[in-house]
Amino acid sequence: MIDEQLETINRQLRTKGYKLTPQREATVRVLLEHEKDHLSAEDVYMLLKRSNPDIGLATVYRSLELLSELHVVEKVNFGDGATRYDLRSSDQAHHHHHLICTECGTVEEIKDDWLLPMENRIEKEFGFKVLDHRLDFQGICQVCKSKAKDNDHKAVS
Amino acid sequence: MIDEQLETINRQLRTKGYKLTPQREATVRVLLEHEKDHLSAEDVYMLLKRSNPDIGLATVYRSLELLSELHVVEKVNFGDGATRYDLRSSDQAHHHHHLICTECGTVEEIKDDWLLPMENRIEKEFGFKVLDHRLDFQGICQVCKSKAKDNDHKAVS
């Protein structure tokens, strides 16, 4: 499973004249093993250090940047200082959107294709060829909402 | 017009116990005068310097952060290193989305309410209270698309 995806990425790299170096492969592996998380470059670096103690942070940044250009990962920004790198599902058509809680900072993912009609409309109306999109919602998650309710009760009593 | 909006913002600030200091007022004015642009903190700072040579960059950051908490401005991130600050239209229900060209970097704005049904669905399905959202499309703008076509012609001829 992981090896299949690696092979796909390997082909993508070679098509563009890049090679899948050990460092790049290790980086991709880490991303594949943490598909659900939203890792920062530093996070990836720390995880990589276990298997590749000699890898440099700059190399991680370079690898992630390259993977981003190949649309293997997406750069995401949740407003804390760091860029995060999301592996894109092999199915290029499906994007995942985010529910970001402004109280506790948790990020929930939702998958959906709601935006396809919108993309078509944009291409027609603006002549803009959509390659990618990003949709994030900010608000209060269920957990924080019920916490807030509890506190209200306490305040009243 | 500008003064009305300033007055509204002033009220919002005072409601939360903040005051509209000269620096904050100047910051808001700059934003109002450049509503179409996507200014970084540094951009705002430079523009402010003309009228307020003594203002400090940290103050600009603090003012923008405060305005962001009040939802007067939105923080936007286009993937170049800097956070940009967009004045939100007085009509809180309308958000603007962005068409970001990956070739030339231009950012076009589109206004739309397409997402309201989606927000309702998220509240029902996930119990997540949506306060704000952000929708950006990346792709190739009309101009770059025709440029690319021209180059194809040249290559063939």
Place this chain on the structure above:
DNA sequence: ATTCTAAATAAGAATCATTCTAAATAAAAT
């Protein structure tokens, strides 16, 4: 197999955006 060349890496310095700190000022409350 050896040599050559271009790509990739490590290490750490450098840069850039942003935040923090301490001292000074201004405004509001007493």
Place this chain on the structure above:
DNA sequence: ATTTTATTTAGAATGATTCTTATTTAGAAT
């Protein structure tokens, strides 16, 4: 008028990211 509190300035500090230089590596050409 005095005290308290919020705000600002200036510059130092931080943290993420990029750059630089010397070194290593992989593959191509001999």
